[in-house]
Amino acid sequence: MTAVAPVRVEIIIGSTRVGRIAPVVAGWFVERARAYPGIDVGVIDLAETPLPQDFAASPVTDGFRDRIARADGFVAVTSEYNHGYPAALKTAFDSVKHEWRSKPIGFVSYGGLSGGLRATEQLRQVVAELHMVSVRQGVSFHQVRKQFxxxxxxxxxxxxxSANRMLAQLVWWAESVRAQRAKDPYPG
Structure with missing residues (x-):
């Protein structure tokens, strides 16, 4: 039996707001993901990845597209602002097209009383349109500033x-889809 290569998972930090708690939430999750067997973890912090709002070609966009293409799966760490997700995260999804297709994604959300769940539910619709597979299990932090x-x-x-369950689902989907893509390209 041949060894299965670890799945490459890019963790995308969606908030770019000054004073954000995103690095704390993401740091905790990155630590868990790196300890999980079968995962090779990368981190894309959108505060450090200034994608053009007009979707123009740029070296930043090209580098982002290459990382998305090489990944087997994703986790979006998202805040909830005004019952929605951050604009920078939507720009990231809209900046790339075919590279997202047929790849799984999980969500780590945070916020006040809702724990970012409304942002996650809206993002599930966005990623479905990109032909991605949203794993069922998610992680949410309610009243996030009191949780760490x-x-x-x-x-x-x-x-x-929830983090452990989500990582298990993400690895299962990423390995399955990677094997299928190697046999037969996604028809989308």
Whole structure:
């Protein structure tokens, strides 16, 4: 039996807001993903990836497109602003087209009382249009600023359990879709 190469998962940090808590939430999740077997993790922080709002070709867009093309799956770490997702995250999805297709994505959301769940539900519609597979399990942090200690760790048992379940689903889909794409290109 041959060894299966780890799946390449790009974790995309969607918030670019000044004073954001996104690096804390993402840092916690990245640590969990790197410890999970079968995953090779990359991080794309949209605050450091200034994609043009007009979708013009640029070296940043080309580099972003290449990373998306090489990935087997994704996790979007998203805040919820005014019952929706950050504009930078939507720009990221709209900046690339075919490279997203047939790849799985999971969501780690955060916010106030809703935990970012409204942003996630809206993003599920966006990624479906891009021919992506949204895994069922997600991670959400309600009242996020109360959920992490000074070292960026959480005692939120539901989030910890959800992260492990989501990673298992993401790896399953990424391995399955990668094998299928090698046999037969996606028809979309």
């Amino acid at each position: 200690d000074a070292e960026g760790q959480t005692a939120d048992g539901a989030a910890i359990d």
